[in-house]
Amino acid sequence: MRYLIVGNGAAGNAAAGAIRRRDTRGQVTILSDEPYPAYYRPLIPSLIHDGAGREALFRDELTTPPEVEVRLGTRVTAIDVPGKTAILEGNERIAYDRLLIATGASPARPFIPGLEGDGAFTLRRIDDAKGIAASASGAKSATVIGGGRIGTKAALALRHVGLSVAIVELLPRLVPLQFDETASAIFEAALQGEGIALYLGRNVREIAREGTRVIAALLDNGQRLPADFIVVAVGVTPNVALARKAGIGLNRGILTDSHLETSIPGIYAAGDCAETREVVTGEPVVSGIWTNAVTMGGCAGENMAGGDRTYVGAFGILNALELAGIPAISVGVVNPPPGQGYEVEAIRRGGSYRKLVFRDHSLVGALFVGEVERAGVYTTLIREHADVAAFREAMVAGRLTYAPFLKELPLTTTAYAS
Numbered sequence: 561m562r563y564l565i566v567g568n569g570a571a572g573n574a575a576a577g578a579i580r581r582r583d584t585r586g587q588v589t590i591l592s593d594e595p596y597p598a599y600y601r602p603l604i605p606s607l608i609h610d611g612a613g614r615e616a617l618f619r620d621e622l623t624t625p626p627e628v629e630v631r632l633g634t635r636v637t638a639i640d641v642p643g644k645t646a647i648l649e650g651n652e653r654i655a656y657d658r659l660l661i662a663t664g665a666s667p668a669r670p671f672i673p674g675l676e677g678d679g680a681f682t683l684r685r686i687d688d689a690k691g692i693a694a695s696a697s698g699a700k701s702a703t704v705i706g707g708g709r710i711g712t713k714a715a716l717a718l719r720h721v722g723l724s725v726a727i728v729e730l731l732p733r734l735v736p737l738q739f740d741e742t743a744s745a746i747f748e749a750a751l752q753g754e755g756i757a758l759y760l761g762r763n764v765r766e767i768a769r770e771g772t773r774v775i776a777a778l779l780d781n782g783q784r785l786p787a788d789f790i791v792v793a794v795g796v797t798p799n800v801a802l803a804r805k806a807g808i809g810l811n812r813g814i815l816t817d818s819h820l821e822t823s824i825p826g827i828y829a830a831g832d833c834a835e836t837r838e839v840v841t842g843e844p845v846v847s848g849i850w851t852n853a854v855t856m857g858g859c860a861g862e863n864m865a866g867g868d869r870t871y872v873g874a875f876g877i878l879n880a881l882e883l884a885g886i887p888a889i890s891v892g893v894v895n896p897p898p899g900q901g902y903e904v905e906a907i908r909r910g911g912s913y914r915k916l917v918f919r920d921h922s923l924v925g926a927l928f929v930g931e932v933e934r935a936g937v938y939t940t941l942i943r944e945h946a947d948v949a950a951f952r953e954a955m956v957a958g959r960l961t962y963a964p965f966l967k968e969l970p971l972t973t974t975a976y977a978s
């Protein structure tokens with residue numbers, strides 16, 4: 561059996577491992593258009609400031625499984641579905657019996673007058689981080705457009721190399737998808753304490769240049785933020801071009817069934833490029849989350865090698881983050897819409913915050929800032945739609961222990977032990 565994987569990120573790498581565990585003899589090939597071995601993408605901001613975590617960029621768990629061929633710097637330009645071959649740049653063809661598309665996502669680039677040109681970066685790949693680092697040396701100031709996970713990490717990295725940094729975020733809070741106002745307020749104070757200027761609920765209307773050089777970001781309220789360069793971090797778009805050309809079913813991402821197979825038998829999709837179902841709400845979701853990509857890759861790989869594993873669904877929100885030394889974890893529904901039967905229990909004590917969201921007898925969301933112990937058990941309870949009525953009080957009080965669940969719930973105990 562010839563297995564071909566396009567993309568050597570979290571999903572592609574996990575898929576190769578899962579295939580190898582089931583099929584020790586088949587030929588497994590991973591193609592990556594990047595020149596680097598698999599790396600932990602969330603840590604690339606550490607390349608900007610030579611910071612902690614840099615040594616973990618090429619993590620042990622991303623080591624290529626044995627007897628897997630990885631071809632770096634190799635771009636797939638098309639898939640010939642009837643011929644069961646991938647076509648590479650330069651027209652080389654590689655035949656497959658099972659194909660995984662794990663091409664990830666690309667940063668979105670909003671239309672802002674003056675943005676196109678030198679001095680405007682996005683941050684997705686090692687080479688992007690290296691480009692930003694090169695611009696930062698010799699620069700005095702930078703503006704980051706977008707106050708989400710990537711924007712805040714980029715801003716902190718730039719601040720650590722001594723730049724004057726501003727974040728401009730359209731919504732009125734930081735990390736708006738994963739945080740609520742209270743969590744945001746804790747991080748606003750922390751980022752401002754680091755010397756980062758925040759412009760929340762504001763938009764960049766133009767990038768001012770002198771010749772080709774970026775000199776400032778102009779805001780919708782007329783404010784002018786001097787900037788030697790710009791980092792744009794306003795979300796990502798799934799990489800679906802190969803699938804589209806091949807006639808594979810698409811919505812926002814590549815459509816997959818419960819086994820992560822696409823509309824074309826033998827072709828699977830996983831990770832940031834794939835569209836699956838949200839584990840809590842059952843809604844279609846294209847996830848931009850590392851752990852989802854790993855579990856999707858593992859499931860797809862197992863099924864490619866003859867397994868019969870149903871994908872449990874992706875968390876729309878599942879994020880572990882540390883900013884300015886403060887850890888935060890958000891899982892499931894953290895900003896529930898009003899009037900749909902959600903109940904919220906939230907407690908803030910100084911710099912720490914716990915919020916639990918319930919619906920019927922289940923926990924459907926959790927947001928922790930400062931103290932994030934035992935977040936794993938909450939994540940499992942949410943994923944398993946467990947009936948937590950009897951434990952709700954203990955959960956709210958932060959006295960949850962693993963013991964009752966091991967006895968009461970028909971769950972895999974390994975999930976709790978992890």
Ligand SMILES: Cc1cc2nc3c(=O)[nH]c(=O)nc-3n(C[C@H](O)[C@H](O)[C@H](O)COP(=O)(O)OP(=O)(O)OC[C@H]3O[C@@H](n4cnc5c(N)ncnc54)[C@H](O)[C@@H]3O)c2cc1C
Pocket residue numbers: 566567568569570571572591592593594601602603604605634635636637662663664665683684685709710713799802830831832833847848849850851853878879880881
């Ligand atoms: C700065 C930053 C911070 C982040 N922080 C977090 C975080 O805190 N928590 C979290 O959960 N997630 C975070 N993420 C998101 C996380 O990194 C992604 O969800 C994850 O990497 C998705 O894995 P993937 O395998 O689907 O795609 P990717 O990791 O993007 O891998 C896809 C690979 O496919 C390659 N490829 C694409 N097209 C082709 C082609 N035609 N031919 C060959 N190769 C191709 C790409 O170059 C890439 O190497 C962060 C991402 C960034 C950039």
